[in-house]
Amino acid sequence: MTKVQEKPPYTNVFLTTTVYPPAEREKEAPARRQIQRSVRRLESRAKVDGSAEYIYNLRLPGMLYGKIFRSSVAHGRILNIDISAALAVEGVEAVIIGKDVCTLIPDPYYGPAFADQPILALEKVRHIGEPVAVVLAKDPHVAEEAAELIVAEYDPLDAVFDEVEAAQPGAPVIHDRLRPAAFFADLKHLKSRSGSNVALDSHLRHGDVERGFASADRIFEHTFHTGKVTHLPFEPMVAVAEPTGIDTLTIHTSTQSPSFVRAELSRLLGWPENKVRVRTAYVGGGFGAKLYIKLEALVAVCALLLRKPVRIALTTEEQFYTITRHSATVRMKTGVRSDGRMVAREVEVWWNGGAYADIGPRVSQKSGFTAAGPYDIENVKLDNYAVYTNEPPAGALRGFGIPQLVWAYESQSDVIAHELGIDPLEFRRRNLLRDGRPHSTGMVMYNAQLDAVLDRLAERLDWNGQFERGSGTIRRGRGIAIGLKACISPSTSVAIVNICGDGSCTVYCGTVDMGQASDTAMAQITGEVLGLDAEAIRVVHSDTDVTPSDMATLGSRSTFHMGNAVRFAAEHAREQLIAVAAASLGAEARNLELRNGKAVSGVGDQITLREIMVARFGMQAGNIIGIGSYTPNYNKPDPQTGQSANVTPFWMVGGTGAEIEVDTETGHIRVTKLVNAGDVGCAINPEIVKRQLNGAGTMQLGFTLFEQMLLDSGQVINASLADCKVPGFLDMPDEITAELIEVPHERGPFGAKGMGETGTFAVSPAIGNALYDAVGVRILEMPLTPERVVRAIREREHRPLGNE
Amino acid sequence: MNEMSDSHRRTIRFTLNHRKVSANIAVHENLVEMLQREFSLYGARESCGQGLCGCCTVLVNGMAVSGCLFLAALVDGAEILTIEGLNQGGELDPLQQAFVANGAFQCGFCTPGMILTSKELLDTNAIPSEEQIRHHLSGNLCRCGAYPDIVRAVKEAAVLPRAAKTSVT
Numbered sequence: 021m022t023k024v025q026e027k028p029p030y031t032n033v034f035l036t037t038t039v040y041p042p043a044e045r046e047k048e049a050p051a052r053r054q055i056q057r058s059v060r061r062l063e064s065r066a067k068v069d070g071s072a073e074y075i076y077n078l079r080l081p082g083m084l085y086g087k088i089f090r091s092s093v094a095h096g097r098i099l100n101i102d103i104s105a106a107l108a109v110e111g112v113e114a115v116i117i118g119k120d121v122c123t124l125i126p127d128p129y130y131g132p133a134f135a136d137q138p139i140l141a142l143e144k145v146r147h148i149g150e151p152v153a154v155v156l157a158k159d160p161h162v163a164e165e166a167a168e169l170i171v172a173e174y175d176p177l178d179a180v181f182d183e184v185e186a187a188q189p190g191a192p193v194i195h196d197r198l199r200p201a202a203f204f205a206d207l208k209h210l211k212s213r214s215g216s217n218v219a220l221d222s223h224l225r226h227g228d229v230e231r232g233f234a235s236a237d238r239i240f241e242h243t244f245h246t247g248k249v250t251h252l253p254f255e256p257m258v259a260v261a262e263p264t265g266i267d268t269l270t271i272h273t274s275t276q277s278p279s280f281v282r283a284e285l286s287r288l289l290g291w292p293e294n295k296v297r298v299r300t301a302y303v304g305g306g307f308g309a310k311l312y313i314k315l316e317a318l319v320a321v322c323a324l325l326l327r328k329p330v331r332i333a334l335t336t337e338e339q340f341y342t343i344t345r346h347s348a349t350v351r352m353k354t355g356v357r358s359d360g361r362m363v364a365r366e367v368e369v370w371w372n373g374g375a376y377a378d379i380g381p382r383v384s385q386k387s388g389f390t391a392a393g394p395y396d397i398e399n400v401k402l403d404n405y406a407v408y409t410n411e412p413p414a415g416a417l418r419g420f421g422i423p424q425l426v427w428a429y430e431s432q433s434d435v436i437a438h439e440l441g442i443d444p445l446e447f448r449r450r451n452l453l454r455d456g457r458p459h460s461t462g463m464v465m466y467n468a469q470l471d472a473v474l475d476r477l478a479e480r481l482d483w484n485g486q487f488e489r490g491s492g493t494i495r496r497g498r499g500i501a502i503g504l505k506a507c508i509s510p511s512t513s514v515a516i517v518n519i520c521g522d523g524s525c526t527v528y529c530g531t532v533d534m535g536q537a538s539d540t541a542m543a544q545i546t547g548e549v550l551g552l553d554a555e556a557i558r559v560v561h562s563d564t565d566v567t568p569s570d571m572a573t574l575g576s577r578s579t580f581h582m583g584n585a586v587r588f589a590a591e592h593a594r595e596q597l598i599a600v601a602a603a604s605l606g607a608e609a610r611n612l613e614l615r616n617g618k619a620v621s622g623v624g625d626q627i628t629l630r631e632i633m634v635a636r637f638g639m640q641a642g643n644i645i646g647i648g649s650y651t652p653n654y655n656k657p658d659p660q661t662g663q664s665a666n667v668t669p670f671w672m673v674g675g676t677g678a679e680i681e682v683d684t685e686t687g688h689i690r691v692t693k694l695v696n697a698g699d700v701g702c703a704i705n706p707e708i709v710k711r712q713l714n715g716a717g718t719m720q721l722g723f724t725l726f727e728q729m730l731l732d733s734g735q736v737i738n739a740s741l742a743d744c745k746v747p748g749f750l751d752m753p754d755e756i757t758a759e760l761i762e763v764p765h766e767r768g769p770f771g772a773k774g775m776g777e778t779g780t781f782a783v784s785p786a787i788g789n790a791l792y793d794a795v796g797v798r799i800l801e802m803p804l805t806p807e808r809v810v811r812a813i814r815e816r817e818h819r820p821l822g823n824e
Numbered sequence: 825m826n827e828m829s830d831s832h833r834r835t836i837r838f839t840l841n842h843r844k845v846s847a848n849i850a851v852h853e854n855l856v857e858m859l860q861r862e863f864s865l866y867g868a869r870e871s872c873g874q875g876l877c878g879c880c881t882v883l884v885n886g887m888a889v890s891g892c893l894f895l896a897a898l899v900d901g902a903e904i905l906t907i908e909g910l911n912q913g914g915e916l917d918p919l920q921q922a923f924v925a926n927g928a929f930q931c932g933f934c935t936p937g938m939i940l941t942s943k944e945l946l947d948t949n950a951i952p953s954e955e956q957i958r959h960h961l962s963g964n965l966c967r968c969g970a971y972p973d974i975v976r977a978v979k980e981a982a983v984l985p986r987a988a989k990t991s992v993t
Contacts, residue, residue, distance in 0.1 A: 060924060067932030068920040068939060070867025070907035077866040161852070254871045254879050254933040254967050304869075304933030305967050336872045535931030535968045707927055711973060715930060718969030741876040741965070749958040752971050 149341025232364025255304020841909025
């Protein structure tokens with residue numbers, strides 16, 4: 021049987037494209053929007069079938085396992101380290117101590133703010149749990165057993181643990197001399213210091229705070245406190261160093277900041293950056309723990325000394341001693357007129373940075389300058405102190421200091437509102453800092469949806485409706501709170517978008533996907549520009565040999581900064597694709613658009629991306645490379661007054677509404693409803709954005725109700741998941757919802773803002789305020805443990821509990 | 825411990841992901857270590873090391889155990905299912921499909937454990953209530969806080985036909 025051939029399509033040999041039958045052209049589907057589409061995570065399958073790559077699972081041939089021996093004193097001079105018994109254990113290949121490190125790196129101090137942290141302790145130890153030695157063996161159990169045989173002798177020094185005490189003159193000095201790291205542009209102002217535990221004091225002066233207080237009808241003053249907590253990502257901190265030649269080194273690490281790790285290791289080793297390769301895979305949770313140098317310098321030294329691959333991973337217990345969230349003391353004094361307008365606010369914050377600064381100075385300054393809250397207050401005076409103590413180091417943890425401050429100012433907002441007899445929602449509305457008005461830094465606010473966030477909370481909580489208040493021993497209450505954050509500035513992201521010979525697309529960007537779905541978001545942004553489905557785009561994981569530089573994956577900056585860089589890179593690639601397509605189709609570039617994998621003209625002529633590559637290179641070959649980079653403008657704040665016309669590329673706004681039940685006999689708080697509202701600009705992927713808000717809210721819920729590190733003279737007495745509980749299924753609110761406020765930000769990629777931390781801001785005071793609403797007690801210290809709640813209730817009833 | 829004497833090692837036989845296998849193990853080795861060392865299976869991951877987080881969950885004779893606490897020697901003669909054995913012939917199990925469809929994970933580190941504990945539940949209680957799901961999974965933790973999505977995924981998986989063909993990317 022003869023098959024009837026269809027009429028041969030009309031082929032314009034010059035166009036190298038098929039445009040027959042003409043009727044088909046009109047049917048060309050409109051471009052599918054990639055933005056505001058809930059694409060499933062690109063790596064979905066790998067994460068449900070167990071095949072997703074994590075550095076924790078990496079095993080290299082001939083690899084040694086390292087086990088760290090740690091300090092048992094909080095502050096002391098090292099007199100002797102006896103490693104002989106450890107070395108005698110069969111299977112131990114080496115034991116390395118501080119002076120061995122110095123044979124390779126004479127000045128082995130690292131840190132993003134101050135070069136204050138030795139790779140292994142030298143002369144002194146400054147906190148319990150500080151790494152003093154490391155045992156290397158082929159068998160991790162052998163290394164562990166041998167590490168227990170090391171004996172160190174110390175001459176104890178006076179130690180200090182409280183951040184306010186440590187900041188006073190006369191406190192034991194933890195670092196004799198501080199040397200600024202001088203790496204990050206925003207930390208160039210750090211000064212060399214000696215004789216003080218204050219790593220950085222930063223100040224803001226706006227208006228005249230004394231005159232403001234004089235004009236106030238009421239003055240409120242409280243001291244708030246937040247406890248020390250830690251990140252506990254479930255993929256433990258891990259790094260593997262692999263010597264790859266005589267003068268090159270690869271670090272495989274579960275890190276959020278590959279570019280910084282490379283720069284810092286290069287500096288320590290005295291090597292050019294191009295000799296150090298830092299790569300990561302999917303990161304099994306970070307939350308700020310896996311930033312800057314953690315294990316990377318230690319594994320690098322071990323691997324270079326032994327010329328073998330070395331892996332060190334931390335146990336859960338060790339993570340408690342490695343990095344934490346600052347506990348903070350916040351003294352807040354506010355002057356208010358009787359009409360409910362705040363006219364003056366003075367805040368002093370002491371940030372407990374532990375024994376090494378890590379990124380604490382940035383936390384204290386960049387979050388510290390928002391300590392007056394999202395309010396329009398004419399007279400503001402802020403003093404922030406990043407303080408060294410002999411506790412484990414503190415750094416960034418999802419929210420970067422903001423939750424500690426919001427706890428203070430939003431608890432106080434409620435106190436003031438109740439005292440003045442003003443509805444707490446109304447009190448906030450009277451004081452909100454609206455677009456066009458100057459923030460206390462002097463920067464004029466723009467694109468910050470404070471009203472919309474509050475309005476949405478009020479609506480979702482039915483704030484003006486009836487509320488069932490409970491009875492007997494179960495009392496119900498509700499609260500709201502709202503917080504503001506300035507995204508880190510300045511910082512740079514660079515991205516590459518590559519069109520392969522077959523027209524497929526690969527994105528090279530250094531943003532680390534640690535669960536926030538950045539790969540998916542970057543693919544959506546690229547897809548939107550290039551007219552491709554996000555699902556068809558591949559995003560290459562951070563590898564400093566391959567992916568361009570990026571400041572780090574932190575502080576909710578990636579969607580905005582890397583999103584813009586990726587967008588510019590995609591636009592650069594698009595320009596080149598369209599130029600070739602225009603020549604091929606004989607069309608004008610301005611009449612062409614990319615959609616559904618093709619360049620399409622206004623009259624319907626079209627050419628696929630593969631055909632564009634063939635037209636450009638004569639065969640299915642070559643690359644079209646788009647490059648994009650993004651560094652927002654920034655004005656450094658004045659060191660005396662903290663004033664700056666442009667202190668942040670975008671403001672983040674997050675609010676929470678909570679409904680709770682309090683058991684007045686046990687003090688147990690059950691959250692029945694939690695609403696997290698975030699100003700996200702534009703949700704690139706709405707479902708994932710909502711999950712980020714809920715996930716952040718859940719983490720902060722744990723910090724609010726029960727999570728806290730208990731320390732006794734610098735010793736963590738609950739360093740396990742058994743004793744330091746994190747939220748589980750049974751701790752979840754009966755109802756948890758995320759509310760997106762989407763007003764496009766004028767500089768964000770497709771209007772998007774960062775929002776990975778937004779859900780953490782206001783959870784704690786919303787619950788604290790609900791507690792007051794339910795049972796009339798105001799607790800100034802987090803977390804709101806059942807014991808604290810019961811004690812407060814009993815105190816209010818004039819029958820306080822004893823301390824036994 | 826390569827040089828360990830014979831009394832500290834033994835050979836065990838068991839079924840691993842539907843295949844009969846044997847392994848020469850050290851008596852102190854836990855299940856996660858054996859799966860990684862002998863079979864290059866990394867879906868069960870030791871995290872907290874105390875049986876509290878659930879990242880290392882493995883099904884032994886259908887029962888969810890913490891692989892970081894469970895001695896490898898104890899699985900002699902048992903049937904072991906790890907996350908790698910759940911999708912058969914390349915097709916995802918309804919639970920895996922439902923986790924994908926509901927975005928029931930973020931960093932993904934706890935996900936294999938969540939899915940296997942959910943499988944244990946659905947194998948004994950075909951249509952669990954939300955409360956039963958929360959209760960059954962309460963020994964598995966997710967630091968990213970994907971709990972509401974996980975509950976939704978398990979509910980959905982319960983009613984998905986086992987041969988369902990949801991396209992998954």
